[in-house]
Amino acid sequence: MAEAHPTHLLTARDAGMVACTDCTRVWPLETERCPRCGAKLVSRDGHSLSRVWAWWVVGLICYIPANLYPMLNTTFMGKTSGDTIVGGAVTLAMHGAIAVALVILIASVAIPMGKFVAVAYLALSVQRGWHTSKLRRTQLYEMVEFIGRWSMIDVFVVAVLSALVQLSVVVSIQPGPAALNFALSVVFTMLSARSFDSRLIWDSIERDGEEEDLT
Amino acid sequence: MTHSPTIGDDLEDLIACPTCDALYRVDAPGNGERAVCSRCHHVLIAPVEGAILRVVALALTIVILLVTALFMPFLSIEASGLHNATSIFEAGLAFSRAHMVILSLAVISLIIFIPILRALLLIYVLTPLMLRRRPWPGAHTAFRLSEHLRPWSMAEIFVLGVGVALVKITAMAHVELGMAFWLFALLVVVTVFQDGYLCRWSIWHALEESPEPGAPPSLAPAEEAPAHG
Ligand SMILES: [Zn+2]
Numbered sequence A: 001m002a003e004a005h006p007t008h009l010l011t012a013r014d015a016g017m018v019a020c021t022d023c024t025r026v027w028p029l030e031t032e033r034c035p036r037c038g039a040k041l042v043s044r045d046g047h048s049l050s051r052v053w054a055w056w057v058v059g060l061i062c063y064i065p066a067n068l069y070p071m072l073n074t075t076f077m078g079k080t081s082g083d084t085i086v087g088g089a090v091t092l093a094m095h096g097a098i099a100v101a102l103v104i105l106i107a108s109v110a111i112p113m114g115k116f117v118a119v120a121y122l123a124l125s126v127q128r129g130w131h132t133s134k135l136r137r138t139q140l141y142e143m144v145e146f147i148g149r150w151s152m153i154d155v156f157v158v159a160v161l162s163a164l165v166q167l168s169v170v171v172s173i174q175p176g177p178a179a180l181n182f183a184l185s186v187v188f189t190m191l192s193a194r195s196f197d198s199r200l201i202w203d204s205i206e207r208d209g210e211e212e213d214l215t
Numbered sequence B: 001m002t003h004s005p006t007i008g009d010d011l012e013d014l015i016a017c018p019t020c021d022a023l024y025r026v027d028a029p030g031n032g033e034r035a036v037c038s039r040c041h042h043v044l045i046a047p048v049e050g051a052i053l054r055v056v057a058l059a060l061t062i063v064i065l066l067v068t069a070l071f072m073p074f075l076s077i078e079a080s081g082l083h084n085a086t087s088i089f090e091a092g093l094a095f096s097r098a099h100m101v102i103l104s105l106a107v108i109s110l111i112i113f114i115p116i117l118r119a120l121l122l123i124y125v126l127t128p129l130m131l132r133r134r135p136w137p138g139a140h141t142a143f144r145l146s147e148h149l150r151p152w153s154m155a156e157i158f159v160l161g162v163g164v165a166l167v168k169i170t171a172m173a174h175v176e177l178g179m180a181f182w183l184f185a186l187l188v189v190v191t192v193f194q195d196g197y198l199c200r201w202s203i204w205h206a207l208e209e210s211p212e213p214g215a216p217p218s219l220a221p222a223e224e225a226p227a228h229g
């Protein structure tokens, strides 16, 4: 793998060009649409951070009720009880299924929380010009993009359980109101992360020493 | 692999890292090699021998697996003499019973429609390239769309969800795994291979280099030669 000299690297913007993030071709700076793939070209997405924060906030707003209300309601012999995300994982762990309880806790609690923190950190680091490792931040970003979607697992668990466990009067499972909030929260945080223009992380090399507010 | 650009490079010889905007002169790596951005480590180019043929074959497999799975029994349970079965489609519809029709539509899209659509788009884009023909109309938009759909294609996450659900039920009922379950499990493996073979840069390059209308087809193979530098 080519290991050049990172600080001497030229960026497309330095060279007076605009890069297509869809197909990696470069074009003269004023080009509006990529002639090769048709994607809209922006050297740096100026609205990136406001979109990141907008999705981030609605994602968080949905995530709170997703944890307070039951993900699923179990009716056993006429008696109904609800299970929240954490409650469901605790029940599983008490029945000895520790590994599965961990999967649920990681996918539905650790990943979403970690994602809120990571995206906020990335956006703030760019806005405030923090000097933390750019490579680490890029890797964090790629990890958020890669792992974030796996949070959807709990929604699928609820779908399968409530479709399958329908044994007339004995036992039946219904989806709880938290399922919709949770799914929305996953979608919004995915959109938040995808709105982030990771090139902004690397631009701060050039802006070192300058007091500049990107918003 | 990739080198710093110099004055006099043609635009088409340049490539910019989509993650950090670093500019390189393309020196396409051989099959099985990778060109990686030296400052952010993003994989820029990773061609695979015979990738286009393999991706088309695997995308076709995905469509067949998914469509077949829709019509096969998925899961069934039995407890205290009572019995219930569900298909994949019914699992998606579960939320509509609880007044969450939107969520049902979303689930069905994420696990069925988007994976099928993405596979069909790839077939549409790559089949002419495989036959060394001109791309079909709209191929560029189709490929861009299929790449944007990638994170929203969640069949593999669904399979893990089914696994978790099964662990939850086995304590209270006897569960029978149907054919659709195994087709979906197979789908995960096929998708992983398909995405492993799919090198975005190589496909854009092939779409660009594909023969112009009227060009003699015999010229097509020769265009591959300059790719190795
Ligand atoms: Zn492009």
Ligand SMILES: [Zn+2]
Binding pocket: B017, B018, B019, B020, B021, B022, B037, B038, B039, B040, B041, B042
């Ligand atoms: Zn890079």
